Amino acid sequence: MGLRLKFNLILILITIVGLAASGYASNKLLQNNAREEVLNMARMMMESAIAVRSYTVSEVRPLMKVQQRRKFIAQTVPAYAANQYIKKLQETHPEYSYKEATLNPTNPANRATEWEADVVSWFRANKDEKELIGERMSPTGPQLYFGRPITITNPNCLACHSTPAAAPQTLIDSYGSSNGFGWKLNETVGAQIVAVPMELTLERAANTFQTFMLALVGIFLAVAVVLNLMLHYIVIKPVRVMSGAADKISLGDLDVEEIKVSGSDEIGLLGRSFNRMHRSLSNAVQLLDETDD
Numbered sequence: 001m002g003l004r005l006k007f008n009l010i011l012i013l014i015t016i017v018g019l020a021a022s023g024y025a026s027n028k029l030l031q032n033n034a035r036e037e038v039l040n041m042a043r044m045m046m047e048s049a050i051a052v053r054s055y056t057v058s059e060v061r062p063l064m065k066v067q068q069r070r071k072f073i074a075q076t077v078p079a080y081a082a083n084q085y086i087k088k089l090q091e092t093h094p095e096y097s098y099k100e101a102t103l104n105p106t107n108p109a110n111r112a113t114e115w116e117a118d119v120v121s122w123f124r125a126n127k128d129e130k131e132l133i134g135e136r137m138s139p140t141g142p143q144l145y146f147g148r149p150i151t152i153t154n155p156n157c158l159a160c161h162s163t164p165a166a167a168p169q170t171l172i173d174s175y176g177s178s179n180g181f182g183w184k185l186n187e188t189v190g191a192q193i194v195a196v197p198m199e200l201t202l203e204r205a206a207n208t209f210q211t212f213m214l215a216l217v218g219i220f221l222a223v224a225v226v227l228n229l230m231l232h233y234i235v236i237k238p239v240r241v242m243s244g245a246a247d248k249i250s251l252g253d254l255d256v257e258e259i260k261v262s263g264s265d266e267i268g269l270l271g272r273s274f275n276r277m278h279r280s281l282s283n284a285v286q287l288l289d290e291t292d293d
């Protein structure tokens with residue numbers, strides 16, 4: 001096997017192993033970062049919805065206390081406020097969603113869909129869990145969802161959510177008495193679920209990965225070309241010349257030209273040594289010839 005072949009086989013092997021290892025590691029890292037980024041967006045959205053809820057309770061509800069007696073004002077309900085806020089947000093970001101998915105809701109729009117009901121059931125089965133993060137395929141592409149349980153810990157909630165008899169008449173007038181009741185203290189009645197699209201972020205991660213890998217392949221190729229050229233001009237070519245000259249000398253042709261030596265590296269040293277040996281051999285043979293005469 002020639003030097004060039006040996007050298008290139010090893011180079012290719014290292015390149016393949018190197019590319020595979022760095023490709024695997026960087027892809028994993030980029031995907032994790034993308035997921036983390038989407039999750040941060042989801043958390044931010046959840047925090048905003050919670051902030052709107054708390055604003056409604058602390059600032060809007062007290063202002064409406066008197067008016068509320070005559071007519072139920074949905075704007076004082078935190079769930080309503082959060083939903084309205086998200087609706088506005090969806091005008092510019094339609095693929096983002098927030099829902100107070102509830103198994104038996106006051107407002108039918110909040111009824112949990114099948115997959116949301118699964119999230120609620122999971123929280124009902126795992127009482128100690130405060131968060132559930134998952135991925136799902138939606139009609140608009142892959143989504144990351146982030147859920148938090150809605151558990152009734154405040155007895156005041158039951159004023160409107162326990163029995164129609166306990167609820168303000170104004171509420172019954174607006175929402176009817178057939179649903180949104182029968183909730184119990186410490187029961188997990190639903191889940192706040194934020195869903196954020198992953199496609200764009202994943203795509204960006206894939207593009208970054210592609211660029212990185214292409215750059216890496218480019219670097220390996222450039223290194224391979226340069227190393228091959230160096231191997232050719234610094235090692236293979238001078239060694240071939242020397243071996244050709246050595247062949248001729250061994251066949252008795254002592255008049256071959258001296259090898260042109262340039263540089264002071266090991267190959268240059270070898271060339272000089274070769275020329276010295278060639279000269280000594282010629283002298284020795286000449287001496288022999290002279291004594292023969």
Ligand code: HEC
Pocket residue numbers: 074077079080083100101102104105106107108110150151152154156157158159160161171175180190
């Ligand atoms: C003054 C009556 C009232 C009180 C008190 C009240 N809610 Fe509600 N709640 C409502 C109404 C009305 C809706 C429907 C709002 C809408 O149109 O989206 C609602 C909606 C909800 C929803 C969304 C699902 C659904 O049923 O439509 C959740 C979750 C919820 N409430 C939880 C609570 C919790 C938790 C408390 C206590 C901290 C509470 N509520 C206290 C009236 C009330």
